[in-house]
Amino acid sequence: EDAFTVLAPTNDAVLRFYEKKGVTSIEDLGYEYARTLVTYHVINDSIDREDFVKSGELPGRTLSGDALKVSFGNEGGDKSVYINKEAHVSELAIRTANGRIYVLDDVLSPAVETIYARLSDKGNYKIFCEALEKTAWSDSLSVVNSVLEGPLGMRVELRKYFTVFAVSDAVFAQEGITSFSALAAKVGALTDDYELPNNELNRFIAYHIMDGEHTLESLRTFSKPFDRETWEYRKMLNTRATNDLILISENGLNNGVKFIEEQADEIVKNGYIQPIDGYLPVKTDFEPIPVIFDFCDYPEVSSYIAAKGKGQLYQQVSRDDDDTYTALTKFIGRQEIVPQVSSYKIEMGPSGTLASDWSYLSYCTKGANTSGNWTKLMNNDALVVNIGYNGTLDLTIPPILAGKYRITLYYAYDPSMKFIGERGEGSQAGLTNFRLDSKRLAGGDNKRIYDGKTGDVQDCFNTPLTSNLSGEETAFEFTTTASHTLNVVVVDPAASSHNKFRMYFDYILFEPVIE
Incomplete structure (x- = not known):
C-alpha cells in the first residue's frame, strides 16, 4: 500500500x-x-x-x-x-x-537551482564563478539529469549530483587573489585554454568538484573494516581532476583547509555546496594510506536506487524486516542482459544461469531483522553477482596512490549458500579469478572464496588476494596514481547449474606495504 x-x-x-x-x-x-x-x-x-x-x-x-x-x-x-x-x-x-x-511553521524553498546558478546568485563567489565559466565546469554543474543509452534503444535517465568545495571572494582575498586573472596566475595557468583538462586552472577547479551527494557528515565519516578498529580517521577523496586526490582528516582538507560549518550542506537541485575557509591548491605528494573500495559505492548506483530501488534507501538498513534486493540489469530485446548503470560491465557465461530469485547483478541492503554478522557489512550493502560459469564482471576502482599494497577481499555469506562452502552439488566453493589492470594477483587465481563457509547464520568474511595458499605474500604495486580496472571471472560450474548460486561482494581493502 x-x-x-x-x-x-x-x-x-x-x-x-x-x-x-x-x-x-x-x-x-x-x-x-x-x-x-x-x-x-x-x-x-x-x-x-x-x-x-x-x-x-x-x-x-x-x-x-x-x-x-x-x-x-x-x-x-x-x-x-x-x-x-x-x-x-x-x-x-x-x-x-x-x-x-x-x-x-515555514514553507520549504524547493531546490530548483543548480549548483552553478545558486553560486552565481550569491554575489560573493564572483571569482570562483568566473573560473567555472572559463573552464566550462559551469556547464557540468548546471546538469540535473544524465542518460545512459544502451542496445535496442535502451535509455536510463538518472539524476546527476555533484558536491562543490566553494571558495568565496573573501577567502581568495586572504591569499591575495582579488580577480579572476590573479587566480589564473596563482595556479600557474600558462595559457588561456582553460577548457582543456590539463590546463592548470581547469585542474584547480576540477579539484574542488566531487561526483555525488556528500554531506559534511558523510565526508567526515570513516568506515573501518570490521577487523581494523584501531585505524585513525583519514581517507582520500576522489575529485573530478583526473587522478588528483584530497586527503581529509581531523586536520581538515590536505591538513589545513576547513569546512565553514555554519554554511555547510547547502542543498541545491543537483547536489551540495560545501564552502571552505582556505585556498586549496592541487596536492600530489601524499604518502600512501589504506583505501577501501566498496563494490556499490558509485554515485550512479546511488541515483539508480533512489529512482528505481525496491523501496530501499542507498547505504541504509532496509526498513523492511528482510534484506532488500534491486536488480541492476535488465533483459533488452529478450536476448541481451544489460547493466542499468555504467559502473558495471558484465558478460554472461556461455551456459548462462538457472532461473532463480537472484538477478544477474543486484544491489542488496540488509534488513532491519537481519540475523548473524551482516551487521559487519560496510555501508549496510553488498553487490550480488550471479553471472554464470565463466561470466565476467569489470569495475573501475577510483585512483589509488602509487605504492605497494596488500589486498584483501571482504564478502558476505547466506546459509542458503551452504552447498557452495561444502563443495557440494557441483560447486567448487565459489571458484573465482581476480585481475587488476589485466595483471594477476598472487592470491587471486582460482580463489575458492566460500570454501568451508557452512554456517547457519548470515556472516561476513575476508580473504587475501595477495597471498598464496601457503601464506606467502606478494604485494601488488601501483606504479602511478591512477584509477584501475578490477576483472572478476567466475569459474565455479555451479554458477550455471544451481539456482541458489550467487556471491556477495562487499569491499576490497588496499593496505600500503612499507618496506
Whole structure:
C-alpha cells in the first residue's frame, strides 16, 4: 500500500511565502513551480517520529526526487527540529490512514537551482564563478539529469549530483587573489585554454568538484573494516581532476583547509555546496594510506536506487524486516542482459544461469531483522553477482596512490549458500579469478572464496588476494596514481547449474606495504 509523509506548512507560513515571492495565490506561482513546491513537501514513504528526528538526511526522497536534511536549533530536543535549516517543525508524526503529517511553521524553498546558478546568485563567489565559466565546469554543474543509452534503444535517465568545495571572494582575498586573472596566475595557468583538462586552472577547479551527494557528515565519516578498529580517521577523496586526490582528516582538507560549518550542506537541485575557509591548491605528494573500495559505492548506483530501488534507501538498513534486493540489469530485446548503470560491465557465461530469485547483478541492503554478522557489512550493502560459469564482471576502482599494497577481499555469506562452502552439488566453493589492470594477483587465481563457509547464520568474511595458499605474500604495486580496472571471472560450474548460486561482494581493502 502507498504511504506518505507530508510536510504541511501552516496557513500563516504559506501567506508569508506568497509575500516573499510577491504573489497572492498559488496560481500566481505558475504551474511548474507550484507542482515542484508541492512535490518537494511530500515523501513517498511513511516516516515515523523516531526516524524523523535523527540528525541528517531524512530516510526517503521527496516526490520531486530531492533529499531533505534535519537539524536542531540551540534549544535542543523535539521543539527545535528544522528541515534544511529553513523550516521549523512544530508538530511531529500526526498519524493518518496512509502515513504521517509533520506541521511546518515555514514553507520549504524547493531546490530548483543548480549548483552553478545558486553560486552565481550569491554575489560573493564572483571569482570562483568566473573560473567555472572559463573552464566550462559551469556547464557540468548546471546538469540535473544524465542518460545512459544502451542496445535496442535502451535509455536510463538518472539524476546527476555533484558536491562543490566553494571558495568565496573573501577567502581568495586572504591569499591575495582579488580577480579572476590573479587566480589564473596563482595556479600557474600558462595559457588561456582553460577548457582543456590539463590546463592548470581547469585542474584547480576540477579539484574542488566531487561526483555525488556528500554531506559534511558523510565526508567526515570513516568506515573501518570490521577487523581494523584501531585505524585513525583519514581517507582520500576522489575529485573530478583526473587522478588528483584530497586527503581529509581531523586536520581538515590536505591538513589545513576547513569546512565553514555554519554554511555547510547547502542543498541545491543537483547536489551540495560545501564552502571552505582556505585556498586549496592541487596536492600530489601524499604518502600512501589504506583505501577501501566498496563494490556499490558509485554515485550512479546511488541515483539508480533512489529512482528505481525496491523501496530501499542507498547505504541504509532496509526498513523492511528482510534484506532488500534491486536488480541492476535488465533483459533488452529478450536476448541481451544489460547493466542499468555504467559502473558495471558484465558478460554472461556461455551456459548462462538457472532461473532463480537472484538477478544477474543486484544491489542488496540488509534488513532491519537481519540475523548473524551482516551487521559487519560496510555501508549496510553488498553487490550480488550471479553471472554464470565463466561470466565476467569489470569495475573501475577510483585512483589509488602509487605504492605497494596488500589486498584483501571482504564478502558476505547466506546459509542458503551452504552447498557452495561444502563443495557440494557441483560447486567448487565459489571458484573465482581476480585481475587488476589485466595483471594477476598472487592470491587471486582460482580463489575458492566460500570454501568451508557452512554456517547457519548470515556472516561476513575476508580473504587475501595477495597471498598464496601457503601464506606467502606478494604485494601488488601501483606504479602511478591512477584509477584501475578490477576483472572478476567466475569459474565455479555451479554458477550455471544451481539456482541458489550467487556471491556477495562487499569491499576490497588496499593496505600500503612499507618496506
